[in-house]
Amino acid sequence: MITLENIKENNSFASKDQLPRKKNANKRKLPFKQRIKREWDRNAIVYIFLIPALIHFLIFQIIPFAYSFVLTFLDWKIIGDSEFVGLKNWIQFFNDDLAWKAIWNTVLFSIYYILPTMALGLILALIINLKVKFTGFFKGIFFLPVVTSFVVIAGIWGWLFGGTKSGLINYLIGLIGIDTQLFLSDSSQALIVLAGLSIFKVAGSTMIYYFAGLQSIPRELYEAARIDGASPVKIFWRITFPLLKPIHFYVLIVTTIGSFQIFDSAYLLTGGGPNHSTTTIVYYLYQQGFAGLNLSYAAVLSYALFFIILIISLIQRKYLGKEDNIY
Amino acid sequence: MIKKIFSYTALILLGFTFLLPFIIMALGSLKETQFAQLDPLFWIPDDPTLSNFQYLFNDGMFLRWIYNSFVITIIPVFSQMLFAGILGYIFAKKQFPGKEVIFWIFMAVIMVPQQLLIIPKYIMFSDFGWINTYWALIVPELWAIMGVFLVRQFMQGIPVELEEAARIDGANDIKVFFKIIFPLSMPVIATVGTFAFISNWNDLFQPLIYMTQEKMFPVTVGLASLLGKEGNFGIEMAGATLSFIPTFLIFLFFQRYFTEGIQMSGMK
Numbered sequence: 001m002i003t004l005e006n007i008k009e010n011n012s013f014a015s016k017d018q019l020p021r022k023k024n025a026n027k028r029k030l031p032f033k034q035r036i037k038r039e040w041d042r043n044a045i046v047y048i049f050l051i052p053a054l055i056h057f058l059i060f061q062i063i064p065f066a067y068s069f070v071l072t073f074l075d076w077k078i079i080g081d082s083e084f085v086g087l088k089n090w091i092q093f094f095n096d097d098l099a100w101k102a103i104w105n106t107v108l109f110s111i112y113y114i115l116p117t118m119a120l121g122l123i124l125a126l127i128i129n130l131k132v133k134f135t136g137f138f139k140g141i142f143f144l145p146v147v148t149s150f151v152v153i154a155g156i157w158g159w160l161f162g163g164t165k166s167g168l169i170n171y172l173i174g175l176i177g178i179d180t181q182l183f184l185s186d187s188s189q190a191l192i193v194l195a196g197l198s199i200f201k202v203a204g205s206t207m208i209y210y211f212a213g214l215q216s217i218p219r220e221l222y223e224a225a226r227i228d229g230a231s232p233v234k235i236f237w238r239i240t241f242p243l244l245k246p247i248h249f250y251v252l253i254v255t256t257i258g259s260f261q262i263f264d265s266a267y268l269l270t271g272g273g274p275n276h277s278t279t280t281i282v283y284y285l286y287q288q289g290f291a292g293l294n295l296s297y298a299a300v301l302s303y304a305l306f307f308i309i310l311i312i313s314l315i316q317r318k319y320l321g322k323e324d325n326i327y
Numbered sequence: 328m329i330k331k332i333f334s335y336t337a338l339i340l341l342g343f344t345f346l347l348p349f350i351i352m353a354l355g356s357l358k359e360t361q362f363a364q365l366d367p368l369f370w371i372p373d374d375p376t377l378s379n380f381q382y383l384f385n386d387g388m389f390l391r392w393i394y395n396s397f398v399i400t401i402i403p404v405f406s407q408m409l410f411a412g413i414l415g416y417i418f419a420k421k422q423f424p425g426k427e428v429i430f431w432i433f434m435a436v437i438m439v440p441q442q443l444l445i446i447p448k449y450i451m452f453s454d455f456g457w458i459n460t461y462w463a464l465i466v467p468e469l470w471a472i473m474g475v476f477l478v479r480q481f482m483q484g485i486p487v488e489l490e491e492a493a494r495i496d497g498a499n500d501i502k503v504f505f506k507i508i509f510p511l512s513m514p515v516i517a518t519v520g521t522f523a524f525i526s527n528w529n530d531l532f533q534p535l536i537y538m539t540q541e542k543m544f545p546v547t548v549g550l551a552s553l554l555g556k557e558g559n560f561g562i563e564m565a566g567a568t569l570s571f572i573p574t575f576l577i578f579l580f581f582q583r584y585f586t587e588g589i590q591m592s593g594m595k
Contacts (some may be wrong), residue, residue, distance in 0.1 A: 039423075045500040046423045049413045053470055054429070060467040061436050064447035071447060124341065132334045140582055141342045144349065147578045147585065149529035151547045152567040155554050156348040168351070171367030200345075205589055212590045261440055264531050268551055282442050282532075290536055295446050302443040313438045 071299040078293060089300045099301060101276055102284035103308075105191060109280060110259040112195035117255050118248065120199060121206025126236075128207065129214045139211075143204035150264035153201055158184065158269050161193045184270055187277035194265045194278055202258065206251050213247035214240070253316040257309055281305050352571070355564035356380070369560075379565035389566060391542055392549035396570070398461055399534070399545055400527040403468035407523040408516050410470035415478025415515075416508050420490065421500075433472045442532070449536055463537035464545070468527060474519035477588065481515040482508060518588035521581040528574055546570040 030038070040047070072089050074082040093099055124142050128135045145153060160168050161183040170180045184190050217240065225235050263282035266272055272279035272287065279287070281301060289298025350370075357375035383389040417423075418430060448467065449458075457463040485508060493503050509516070531547045538544050544552070550566050578585065 043421060043423045043500075045413070045504065046417050046421050049410070050417055050423075050429075053410060053414055056469060057433075057436075060448070061439070061444065064444040064451065065436070065439055067447040067450075068443055071450075076450070127334065127337050127341070130330070130334045132331055132338070135338070138338045138342045139586070140578075141345050143582070143586065144575075144578065145345065147525050147529075147574050148349075148571060149531070149547055149574065151529075151531060151550045151554070152352070152571050153348065155550070155563050155567045156352050158554070159560065160348065160351075166367055168367050200348075204345075208586050208589045261442060263442075267531070267535075268554065285442060286532075286536075289446055290449075295450065299443075299446050302440070302446060305440055306443050309440055310438060 068299045076296045089296050093300045102279045102281050106280045113198050113259050114255045117199045117202050120203040122210045124207040125210035145201045146204040154268035157197045187275045190270050190278045197265050209251050213244045217243050352564050352567050356568045358561050360560045379561040392544050392546040396545040399464040402465050404520050404523045406469045408520045411474030411478045411519040412516050414475045418479045419482035437472050459540045459543045518584040521584045
């Protein structure tokens, strides 16, 4: 039976079938100028804003990135032409004990810094998550160092950890009978004091990650565990901690990348010393490039830093993708 | 009850520890203290004075540093908010040739550490004559990929129907963006702004390299030079307090945007 609906349906099918072909035909027929005009009418905003942004991106990101690589093969001079020197800078890097010490120092710094930052962030998040009164206020206090500049904190830190009796920390440990420590002037302690500064400064942001993670854990799990009579400690280790796995991983990557770029506190508090014990990769890069004006060699160091960070990021991409659907 | 006592004790102890450096800074700025006669508890107030602040204000250079910091912070903040808004909209809602490729390149480049770019940029800016000018710190910061990511992510959640309704009424892209999308995205754009403010205001590495004349220093570099040479701890702390106040105010009023922004940038 042929009804009105059927006809309509058939018609609409037919027209749907033809429509794309017609469009294509139209497109082919349209002269170039009109096609441009149509695209412009549809996407003017894209071209007006994206093109300047892309040019900016090219000048300030892509060209420097490429030029930096070229620079590693040159002997760049402040005055006069640069010379092509092949792999000389790279060979110098592989034979430069101080560069490797800088990398080692940075790894050491990461070891001192990463786990404590994660642990402190998690502890802060757990306390905030108890949701008693005023937690919002305390959340603000814990986050305050994150927005404060390294210069401000370093100014205070330098005095707190002063190597004489006038420093507050020495005063406090003196009260419990520990001898005055040198802290920043001691080559085995200075890096730890710098790590402490970074822990203080960054724990507030790891807290925020963990806090978000804690809130995404379903309540039913806790309730079920409580009904089964599990203790709070057991609940933490059996439920909370494992379910935070994606957060642990993400925070680990972020803090690791951050720790490899550490510069400010070494520059402000120790100047890389004593005895190069706080010369990090970026500090060494700064020294070579901008104190020694050896920009080509600094470019090699910056590429070494880049490769380290790239490897960490690739690990992140590989594993974070997998862990996404854990909940 | 025990849980509550435990919570408050932990909160107050940790809170005090986190605040202590700031308390010392603020109280220390009110005392005239030579390094030589520094006492571990010097900051506990007796006869406070504003002379350290007076010294910094009369010095002239310090106010100039604060001014420099504002110049190199405010312009990028507003520019980054605008560009993050529009580019976020473009990548969230518009279809155009090359979109995927461009976005993929952005994703890749975000991994490049700034320290790598600074060496070639120093050479470039020397050629441009930008060393010791504001250009070196303003122009490269006019827009940033991270902000575009944040805004794009947010705008993808805005239902298409809102936009379509406006288009039926004859609104074009610019109108749709400024009348509908932009106001709806204000929270995330405020996040971009606060992040830009903090990162530009607090930046030490870049101005340290591009600014070699004292009168062009932003307050971070200026304060760092002060830390080295002043014999008076009180003046250092007064300088630290002054340079801290703008970030503190921004933080006080926009705290929500910080914490939400950090969550958004990390979580999907």
